Amino acid sequence: MDFELSDDQRAVVDAVLALCVRHAGPKRAVELRNAGGGCDAALLEALAAGGYADIARQEGMGLLEATLVAEVVSRHAGVVPYGAQAIVAAGLTDQPLVGPVALAHDWDLGEPVRFAAHARTLIFGDDDGVRLIPLAAGDAEPVRSDFGYPMGRLVSDFAGRGADLGAGAHARLASLWRLALAIEIVGAMDAALSTTVDYLKVRKQFGRTIGSFQAVQHRLAECKVLIEGARWLAFEAAHKGAPAEGTATAAAYAAAAATRVARETHQLSGAIGFTREYDLHVWTLRLQALSLELGGVSGHRRVLAALRWGLDTDS
Amino acid sequence: MEFDWSAEDEEHRREFREFLAAVLPGDWEEIAQHGPGSDAQAAFSYEFCARMAERGWLTQHWPTEYGGKDADPWRHSIIGEECWAIGEPRGPQYMNVNWIGPAIMRFGTDEQKRHHLPLISQGKVLWCQGFSEPDAGSDLAALRTRATRDGDDYVIDGSKIWTSYANHARYIILLVRTDPASKRTRGISVLLVPMSTPGIEVREIPSVVGDRYFHEVFFTAARVPVSCRLGEENAGWDVVSYALQFERVGAARYARAARTLDRLVAICRERGLTRDPLVIDRLAEARAICEAARLLNWRVIDQRAHGSPPTADTQLARVAGTNADRHVGELALEILGPEAMESGTFADANFRLAMTAGVAVGATEIQLNLIASRVLGLPNE
Ligand SMILES: Cc1cc2nc3c(=O)[nH]c(=O)nc-3n(C[C@H](O)[C@H](O)[C@H](O)COP(=O)(O)OP(=O)(O)OC[C@H]3O[C@@H](n4cnc5c(N)ncnc54)[C@H](O)[C@@H]3O)c2cc1C
Numbered sequence: 241m242d243f244e245l246s247d248d249q250r251a252v253v254d255a256v257l258a259l260c261v262r263h264a265g266p267k268r269a270v271e272l273r274n275a276g277g278g279c280d281a282a283l284l285e286a287l288a289a290g291g292y293a294d295i296a297r298q299e300g301m302g303l304l305e306a307t308l309v310a311e312v313v314s315r316h317a318g319v320v321p322y323g324a325q326a327i328v329a330a331g332l333t334d335q336p337l338v339g340p341v342a343l344a345h346d347w348d349l350g351e352p353v354r355f356a357a358h359a360r361t362l363i364f365g366d367d368d369g370v371r372l373i374p375l376a377a378g379d380a381e382p383v384r385s386d387f388g389y390p391m392g393r394l395v396s397d398f399a400g401r402g403a404d405l406g407a408g409a410h411a412r413l414a415s416l417w418r419l420a421l422a423i424e425i426v427g428a429m430d431a432a433l434s435t436t437v438d439y440l441k442v443r444k445q446f447g448r449t450i451g452s453f454q455a456v457q458h459r460l461a462e463c464k465v466l467i468e469g470a471r472w473l474a475f476e477a478a479h480k481g482a483p484a485e486g487t488a489t490a491a492a493y494a495a496a497a498a499t500r501v502a503r504e505t506h507q508l509s510g511a512i513g514f515t516r517e518y519d520l521h522v523w524t525l526r527l528q529a530l531s532l533e534l535g536g537v538s539g540h541r542r543v544l545a546a547l548r549w550g551l552d553t554d555s
Numbered sequence: 556m557e558f559d560w561s562a563e564d565e566e567h568r569r570e571f572r573e574f575l576a577a578v579l580p581g582d583w584e585e586i587a588q589h590g591p592g593s594d595a596q597a598a599f600s601y602e603f604c605a606r607m608a609e610r611g612w613l614t615q616h617w618p619t620e621y622g623g624k625d626a627d628p629w630r631h632s633i634i635g636e637e638c639w640a641i642g643e644p645r646g647p648q649y650m651n652v653n654w655i656g657p658a659i660m661r662f663g664t665d666e667q668k669r670h671h672l673p674l675i676s677q678g679k680v681l682w683c684q685g686f687s688e689p690d691a692g693s694d695l696a697a698l699r700t701r702a703t704r705d706g707d708d709y710v711i712d713g714s715k716i717w718t719s720y721a722n723h724a725r726y727i728i729l730l731v732r733t734d735p736a737s738k739r740t741r742g743i744s745v746l747l748v749p750m751s752t753p754g755i756e757v758r759e760i761p762s763v764v765g766d767r768y769f770h771e772v773f774f775t776a777a778r779v780p781v782s783c784r785l786g787e788e789n790a791g792w793d794v795v796s797y798a799l800q801f802e803r804v805g806a807a808r809y810a811r812a813a814r815t816l817d818r819l820v821a822i823c824r825e826r827g828l829t830r831d832p833l834v835i836d837r838l839a840e841a842r843a844i845c846e847a848a849r850l851l852n853w854r855v856i857d858q859r860a861h862g863s864p865p866t867a868d869t870q871l872a873r874v875a876g877t878n879a880d881r882h883v884g885e886l887a888l889e890i891l892g893p894e895a896m897e898s899g900t901f902a903d904a905n906f907r908l909a910m911t912a913g914v915a916v917g918a919t920e921i922q923l924n925l926i927a928s929r930v931l932g933l934p935n936e
Contacts, residue, residue: 241557241558241559241560241561241564241629241853241857241860242556242557242857243556243853243854243857243858244556244857244861245556246556249556304556437931437932437933440933441932441933441934448936449934451933451934452933452934452935452936454924454927457923457924457927457928457931457933458920458923458924458927460927460931460933461874461923461924461926461927461930461931462874462923464871464926464930464931465851465871465874465875465878465926466847468851468854468868468871469847469848469850469851469875470847472847472850472851472853472854473843473846473847473850475556475558476558476850479556479557479558479559480558480559489842489843489846492839492840492843493843493844493846493847496840496843538836540839541835541836541839541840541843542832542835542836542839544839544842544843545835545836545838545839545842548839548842549817549820549824549829549838551820551824551829551835551838552835553830553831553832553835554830
């Protein structure tokens with residue numbers, strides 16, 4: 241048992257932080273959106289060049305290190321499917337995939353899916369298993385969305401396409417996906433909260449900084465409790481190799497926390513929080529998107545109850 | 556960073572669970588319903604703690620020179636989790652081993668150590684904590700109970716309130732003002748006072764939480780020798796701050812909440828309630844809340860295991876633990892419905908144990924204040 245980062249882990253986190261300061265950030269996310277809303281190819285490339293794209297498969301590294309990186313990338317609002325590649329794809333298969341990668345279930349067909357219109361590989365789950373599908377022109381079309389990521393709609397039915405990953409891959413996909421979601425939510429919540437805290441340390445009304453009002457402080461402090469809980473749940477699940485119950489717990493907790501943190505940070509920021517000029521929306525709208533993915537809060541909870549206690553509505 | 560228990564720690568937990576199964580009486584669940592201060596539980600604690608001491612477990616985290624084994628904080632936390640989860644068979648003695656003993660080790664005279672530490676490490680003594688007063692709750696430094704020097708004695712006058720276990724305790728660890736001109740945290744001293752001292756009167760405060768939960772303790776010219784003082788005169792605040800570091804995470808509420816939740820699921824299953832998707836949703840929500848609290852508490856144990864000074868992560872852990880406990884307590888009422896109104900039912904007993912979580916050992920709002928200032932760096936008014 242040890243909650244401290246090892247020296248190697250600290251070095252990874254520091255390096256990715258420096259990389260994100262250079263290549264990512266909320267301004268860059270907004271810029272990309274204004275330019276038509278693609279995936280951040282330069283950031284993906286920088287992450288790959290630094291060896292972070294496949295860090296989970298490197299000697300002495302693993303899912304936990306990928307998770308540490310994913311948190312930093314999310315905190316810096318990277319417009320890249322880092323979790324899908326470095327956590328989900330890396331955990332599912334040893335095959336190198338052509339990125340960007342998008343994740344979808346059969347029930348996502350026709351719905352907005354993160355990165356679908358820009359991905360070159362689709363990791364696709366349905367009742368029969370999981371397939372790795374190279375995407376071709378016409379498989380997906382862009383969807384206009386304000387929820388912080390480039391969204392696309394999958395319009396093919398993908399029947400018979402792609403390499404099947406075999407039995408067991410279906411549950412594994414869901415579990416890794418939940419881990420990626422949980423940590424991306426943590427990064428975005430943390431950024432939303434610190435943006436808000438920083439603002440409330442300087443914004444004055446009634447002759448005092450708003451952050452000195454106790455009614456405000458307690459709401460922010462409660463958000464912090466939620467964020468830290470979500471973070472450690474994700475780290476523990478990552479260290480244990482993404483066991484299904486652990487990732488369902490982490491995702492259930494994080495997705496519920498996400499909507500609360502998004503609501504509170506907006507409320508406490510006042511009108512400026514709704515402007516495009518101010519960074520907050522970059523994270524809060526993403527939080528909504530993330531909290532809806534893969535069955536959302538109730539979906540994660542259903543899985544958790546099934547795994548923890550064998551409960552399901554048919555039993 | 557890694558989250559695995561060592562094989563030795565796992566073995567320790569297994570062995571301790573076997574021990575619990577062997578020594579807890581058949582009607583333990585019944586006994587444990589009334590809280591660690593009840594007559595039955597206080598009485599059982601002597602038997603239980605003596606047997607823990609025999610196995611070398613009661614004070615294993617103490618230094619060897621005081622009868623411990625220098626076990627790391629993780630080891631001791633395993634005992635804390637297992638005990639608290641099933642309703643604390645150590646009764647009030649968990650306080651002795653967690654922080655009263657360590658405070659005596661650090662600040663006690665040789666005589667105090669020789670007398671008190673063996674009693675504690677053998678499981679033979681109950682203590683109570685005389686901190687809160689009618690006008691000094693969250694604002695503990697407002698305390699007024701005074702101890703006036705008279706030759707080699709102190710004469711104590713004043714009163715304490717909410718004192719758990721006062722009815723059973725042989726000693727009280729008492730905060731008093733020794734400098735009458737002092738204000739706030741200066742001029743306070745700690746006294747280790749026998750409850751048999753003439754001039755001490757204990758009155759139960761009837762409560763809805765359980766029998767014999769709270770007491771008032773009145774001091775009327777209660778005379779004790781100066782040798783009862785722990786630490787320097789007027790430096791008692793430092794003693795308390797040191798002692799309470801050991802109580803950083805305090806009771807393992809998350810462990811109790813998680814176990815109660817498992818029992819709630821079992822009851823729901825028997826009643827055929829677990830096919831209801833709303834029930835499933837709420838149970839899983841509660842599970843995630845308990846798990847988050849567990850990790851935040853473990854984070855604090857880890858800091859201690861690393862020998863780092865306490866941080867406001869302690870407050871995060873406490874708020875999360877309190878939330879978990881109350882959440883599960885309320886959920887059991889909600890799911891089981893009106894049957895919980897009957898005294899002694901599972902949901903009733905559990906709810907009433909959980910309902911004090913946000914106030915006992917420091918109210919949640921105070922923890923939130925500390926998180927706001929120390930973790931978030933928000934300014935004061
Ligand atoms: C089950 C139980 C057992 C206990 N056992 C003991 C014991 O053995 N020995 C002992 O000494 N004490 C004991 N206590 C007392 C406990 O330490 C106090 O209840 C606690 O510190 C709060 O004090 P109070 O009850 O006076 O509440 P108050 O301080 O009067 O607070 C009332 C409310 O006001 C809020 N509040 C107070 N100050 C602020 C502030 N600055 N900002 C925002 N909100 C604020 C509080 O959070 C709380 O919600 C026990 C209490 C309970 C419930």
